[in-house]
Amino acid sequence: MASRFQHDFNKLNRLPPYILSEVTEMMRAARRAGEDVIDLGMGNPDLPTPDHVVDKICEAARNPKNHRYSASRGIPNLRASICEWYQRNHGVELDPDGEAIATIGAKEGLSHFVLMTIGAGDVVLCQDPAYPIHPYSVIISGGDLRNVPLTGDTDFIENLEQAVARTWPKPKMLILSFPANPTTQVVDLAFFERIIAFAKEHDLMVLHDFAYAEICFEGYKPPSILEVPGARDVAIEFVSLSKSHSMAGWRVGFACGNRDMIHALTRIKSYLDYGMPQSIQIGAIAALRGPQDCVDTNVAEYKARRDALVEGLGQTGPGQWKIEKPLATMFVWAQLPEECRSMGSLEFSKRLLTEAGVAVSAGIGFGETGEGHVRFALIENVHRTRQAVRGIRRFLRQFQES
Numbered sequence: 001m002a003s004r005f006q007h008d009f010n011k012l013n014r015l016p017p018y019i020l021s022e023v024t025e026m027m028r029a030a031r032r033a034g035e036d037v038i039d040l041g042m043g044n045p046d047l048p049t050p051d052h053v054v055d056k057i058c059e060a061a062r063n064p065k066n067h068r069y070s071a072s073r074g075i076p077n078l079r080a081s082i083c084e085w086y087q088r089n090h091g092v093e094l095d096p097d098g099e100a101i102a103t104i105g106a107k108e109g110l111s112h113f114v115l116m117t118i119g120a121g122d123v124v125l126c127q128d129p130a131y132p133i134h135p136y137s138v139i140i141s142g143g144d145l146r147n148v149p150l151t152g153d154t155d156f157i158e159n160l161e162q163a164v165a166r167t168w169p170k171p172k173m174l175i176l177s178f179p180a181n182p183t184t185q186v187v188d189l190a191f192f193e194r195i196i197a198f199a200k201e202h203d204l205m206v207l208h209d210f211a212y213a214e215i216c217f218e219g220y221k222p223p224s225i226l227e228v229p230g231a232r233d234v235a236i237e238f239v240s241l242s243k244s245h246s247m248a249g250w251r252v253g254f255a256c257g258n259r260d261m262i263h264a265l266t267r268i269k270s271y272l273d274y275g276m277p278q279s280i281q282i283g284a285i286a287a288l289r290g291p292q293d294c295v296d297t298n299v300a301e302y303k304a305r306r307d308a309l310v311e312g313l314g315q316t317g318p319g320q321w322k323i324e325k326p327l328a329t330m331f332v333w334a335q336l337p338e339e340c341r342s343m344g345s346l347e348f349s350k351r352l353l354t355e356a357g358v359a360v361s362a363g364i365g366f367g368e369t370g371e372g373h374v375r376f377a378l379i380e381n382v383h384r385t386r387q388a389v390r391g392i393r394r395f396l397r398q399f400q401e402s
Helices: 010-014 020-032 051-061 076-090 106-117 133-141 156-165 189-202 259-272 278-289 293-314 338-356 382-400
Strands: 100-103 123-128 144-149 173-177 205-209 235-240 253-257 331-335 373-377
Touching: 010 133, 020 338, 051 278, 076 100, 076 253, 076 278, 100 106, 100 259, 106 133, 106 173, 106 205, 106 235, 106 253, 106 259, 123 133, 123 156, 133 144, 133 173, 144 156, 156 189, 173 189, 189 205, 235 259, 253 259, 293 331, 293 382, 338 373, 338 382
Parallel strands: 123 144, 123 173, 173 205, 205 235
Antiparallel strands: 100 253, 235 253, 331 373
């Protein structure tokens, strides 16, 4: 029977169609039909959480005192361990009481901060392509989104300058993420110095999503925006343990930086949640303070998968697809092969699924600037990745030989 519910969900109606879900639904249908589909689409880590972290969570879960409501901003020892991580990895000294807060994953923290601080008429600048929650959080909050192209052949900060010059009222916030998802683009500390100077000149809050802080290769070490002197005057940074410590399902993240911005996030979270379950917070302390060889192991596995994909596709011969190796993240960002560009990234992704048995994410799903590209997520083991390479090369061969 058809529903007679007539209310109009205004904010829901403002959201654009979630393009990335189209290929996901096709993949699920194919698997229900018994087809073997190799999933390189959604960035859902498959590597297990380290044993010492799981053991600590289980131990804490058996303690009745951890069965009660917790603190939405994180228990004191977790906030202290977050600050120790910043000091150890980035040489940044933070106050655990005023400059750090635990979040239920970086996505929750960032989206709730935007919800708290942005309203109708507020303009937010966001890099494009971007991880979807970055622009969508602005739309959900009722703000006015301005996408700023992030491409390899333009200066992003010059693009920001042009966006500010053409925008009225003046922007209130800038949302960034480096190493970038989906593009895998990396930056150095000098880039963040320019960003902070730009933000101070234009009176902008800066949100930096640092989800791939520790997934990096070939000696590259991503800088934290908080390493820049004066960054805490304008910036807040979000970090996640989802990839570095394979804790995606546990939903562990944190935010650090400007005291007023941390206070705003603390206020909204105090109304909305009681934080992570306390046993998971205790497990997060074990992850941050315990042995870090698990991070090295994860990085080595992602590198092996990256190499299997990029080197396999790049081998000379029919079906060759030359792609640059990323220096960070658990993704590979690839421009469509020349012979396939006319079909666009969404149609290419659909055909790759149906004809090669490989699911990838269409670049257009990350913003207009992402068109003409696809994103591979390195979430299948090396054997399955090589199997995907064979299927993709067979698929491309028909175009190159036609």
